[in-house]
Amino acid sequence: MADDFILTVTYRGTASDYAAELRVRGFSYHIAVWVAQTDVMFEPDEERNYRAIVPHNGNVPVELLQAIAEELEKQFKE
Template identity: 45%
Template sequence: MGSALSPIAIKATSIAPQMPIFALTMDERFLLTVTYKGEVLKYDAELRNYGYVHRVSVDIDGVPVQFEHDEEGYYRALVSPEQVNSKDNDLEVGLLQAIAQKLEQIHQAE
């Protein structure tokens, strides 16, 4: 059986102003800065618009991870359990939560 994507729902609580990336109408690349475990991390990201919805693709050390809004309006990472549990990458649930929270902060600031 293949790897099924299992969304990890994240709820963000704080809001911080940042550039209005979600106001863009075309696909746009940007640098996403996240603090995780006391370390400032920078990831290449791309906003992808699909009509009235969007996804953000974040390159986490060579692994592209898609983030989208769930039914409650919070960001979730679309990854398989195998991806998160793999020793071949640096995907951790806490890191995905930190990225989702940062995306929520950016979105709310607009």
């Protein structure tokens, strides 16, 4: 199952929209977010905080990844 959505993130005072996709795999899931021409995966850790998995060729600022993770936590909080 995959669900596409737009994630709006404010970074350095500017709101930007990012294409995202919720990917459910059995009892777990991850969220793919298209950032700076890179498919970044976010998955919940044991404390239900999101961690980013960035490919080696990805060039995404850490502060932007943190902003995206914070927005995901707001959107998917139970």
